[in-house]
Amino acid sequence: MPAASQPHLLRILLIEDSRSEALLLEKILVHTAPHTYDMCPVQTMTQALRLLDELDFDVVLLDLNLPDVDGFSGLHAVQATAPKVPVIIFTGIEDRDLEVEAMEHGAQDYLLKDRATPAAIGRSMRHAIQRKQVENMKSEFISLVSHELRTPLTSIHGSLGLINGALSKDLPPQVSRLIEIAHQNSERLIRLVGDILDIDKIDSGHLPLDLRVEALEPLVRHAVESNRFYAAHYGVKLRLDAIAPDIRVEVDASRFTQVLANLLSNAAKFSPRDGEVEVWAGIHDGQVRVSVTDHGVGIRAEFHDRIFNKFSQADTAITRNVGGAGLGLYISKQMIENMHGQIGFDSVPGEGATFWIELPDRTPAAEKPETKRKAS
Amino acid sequence: MSQAREATPSSAPGILRNIVCVDDERDILEVAKMCLEVVGGFEVTCCESGQAALEVLAGQVPDLILLDVMMPQMNGPETLAELRKLPHLAAVPVAFMTARVQPAEVRSYLKLGATGVIPKPFDPMQLSGEVRKIWEAFHG
Numbered sequence: 001m002p003a004a005s006q007p008h009l010l011r012i013l014l015i016e017d018s019r020s021e022a023l024l025l026e027k028i029l030v031h032t033a034p035h036t037y038d039m040c041p042v043q044t045m046t047q048a049l050r051l052l053d054e055l056d057f058d059v060v061l062l063d064l065n066l067p068d069v070d071g072f073s074g075l076h077a078v079q080a081t082a083p084k085v086p087v088i089i090f091t092g093i094e095d096r097d098l099e100v101e102a103m104e105h106g107a108q109d110y111l112l113k114d115r116a117t118p119a120a121i122g123r124s125m126r127h128a129i130q131r132k133q134v135e136n137m138k139s140e141f142i143s144l145v146s147h148e149l150r151t152p153l154t155s156i157h158g159s160l161g162l163i164n165g166a167l168s169k170d171l172p173p174q175v176s177r178l179i180e181i182a183h184q185n186s187e188r189l190i191r192l193v194g195d196i197l198d199i200d201k202i203d204s205g206h207l208p209l210d211l212r213v214e215a216l217e218p219l220v221r222h223a224v225e226s227n228r229f230y231a232a233h234y235g236v237k238l239r240l241d242a243i244a245p246d247i248r249v250e251v252d253a254s255r256f257t258q259v260l261a262n263l264l265s266n267a268a269k270f271s272p273r274d275g276e277v278e279v280w281a282g283i284h285d286g287q288v289r290v291s292v293t294d295h296g297v298g299i300r301a302e303f304h305d306r307i308f309n310k311f312s313q314a315d316t317a318i319t320r321n322v323g324g325a326g327l328g329l330y331i332s333k334q335m336i337e338n339m340h341g342q343i344g345f346d347s348v349p350g351e352g353a354t355f356w357i358e359l360p361d362r363t364p365a366a367e368k369p370e371t372k373r374k375a376s
Numbered sequence: 377m378s379q380a381r382e383a384t385p386s387s388a389p390g391i392l393r394n395i396v397c398v399d400d401e402r403d404i405l406e407v408a409k410m411c412l413e414v415v416g417g418f419e420v421t422c423c424e425s426g427q428a429a430l431e432v433l434a435g436q437v438p439d440l441i442l443l444d445v446m447m448p449q450m451n452g453p454e455t456l457a458e459l460r461k462l463p464h465l466a467a468v469p470v471a472f473m474t475a476r477v478q479p480a481e482v483r484s485y486l487k488l489g490a491t492g493v494i495p496k497p498f499d500p501m502q503l504s505g506e507v508r509k510i511w512e513a514f515h516g
Contacts, residue, residue: 151401152403154404158411158498158503159500165500
């Protein structure tokens with residue numbers, strides 16, 4: 001917060017590999033408004049991150065063309081190091097798609113170098129700071145609320161789960177059924193709180209992922225085993241085909257399992273009673289692929305474009321009432337893309353749907369299974 | 377409320393029986409205690425603050441300590457730091473039980489010397505198993 005009596009210098013971190021461009025900008029800003037800005041120019045992301053770690057800045061101006069980072073990974077690194085500081089992409093590239101993408105990755109503004117008059121830069125920085133302040137308030141609010149919700153939920157879910165799991169056998173059937181319903185809904189509420197936190201992180205551009213090379217088989221098996229009970233609730237069986245044990249992927253294990261759980265629970269929800277959901281994992285066209293197939297109603301064509309959007313659920317025209325806020329697939333897509341993978345689906349309405357994830361193959365070359373190729 | 381066993385120098389890790397659970401939310405303490413006793417068959421001593429835990433643990437050696445992170449006055453990490461100054465607790469694993477489980481937060485707990493982290497809301501039927509895994513990892 002600026003002190004009331006002292007004029008507040010706007011502390012700018014300029015990350016720009018061209019020394020002449022940096023000097024030019026410094027000259028423009030300092031000349032037009034001598035006691036307004038305090039600019040600190042650096043030429044590499046390494047230097048920038050060190051300074052962001054040590055000092056406070058009001059705004060970051062980031063060139064996309066740096067020697068030590070590619071594309072938006074520099075933006076992500078800045079966001080991870082200083083999550084509360086607004087970032088303006090400062091670039092010579094006029095490209096509308098790139099601009100939209102930068103904003104989607106959580107940049108506050110996109111400024112073209114050759115249009116950057118002192119007034120335009122000043123305005124952009126003021127707006128970026130304001131916008132970031134509102135975003136920070138929103139994130140803090142969501143974080144506070146979700147923590148406050150989780151505290152009573154821990155007691156509620158713990159109590160209901162313990163009765164349901166270990167203490168319900170002597171209860172009248174109606175009571176034990178009501179406990180079961182309350183327990184399932186407390187789980188649903190817990191998932192919803194988690195989803196809302198995830199959405200906020202995705203929208204502010206810094207979903208922290210812990211990427212490591214992991215064996216695929218145990219991750220998929222774990223996800224399937226943990227969701228059998230949920231599927232059984234819908235009278236649905238999960239069938240897991242054998243997975244080659246040497247396949248490796250580079251993922252955040254808990255987030256990857258979360259995405260699989262999402263696909264599995266969706267498949268169970270949309271399956272007919274006594275249906276079966278098939279899970280396949282292996283190498284497909286040089287990529288690691290995991291697919292989840294159900295034999296439910298499928299996805300109507302008009303819903304195809306929106307299915308991975310936020311708050312999207314095919315409307316209630318589906319015969320069965322299906323719960324959920326429509327956040328799961330949106331979160332899954334963002335997570336898988338942040339793991340350098342892709343997510344998609346194939347569906348024939350009336351015959352079911354196959355949702356798939358594809359990730360780069362990280363299997364050590366010597367161990368690549370030559371024979372395990374999928375035909376289709 | 378059951379008591380953790382008296383301070384006795386034990387050479388072998390033995391079995392997991394006595395657990396001290398520290399949380400400022402009385403309801404969570406009560407539910408966690410019941411889960412650990414009913415499902416796991418453990419004996420659980422509850423403490424409503426870091427300070428209370430230090431008093432209880434001054435003369436006792438439980439087999440494992442479960443610590444909440446966000447508590448008024450003395451928070452979980454501060455409590456852990458104090459516990460680590462007590463030589464008779466050097467061979468007792470400490471796990472955090474918390475709703476704050478961002479990867480960076482989990483890393484910081486492990487760096488402080490925690491053996492494991494149990495996310496809240498915990499699964500009441502799995503809690504005992506998770507606690508046992510942490511205990512086994514410590515003695516493994």
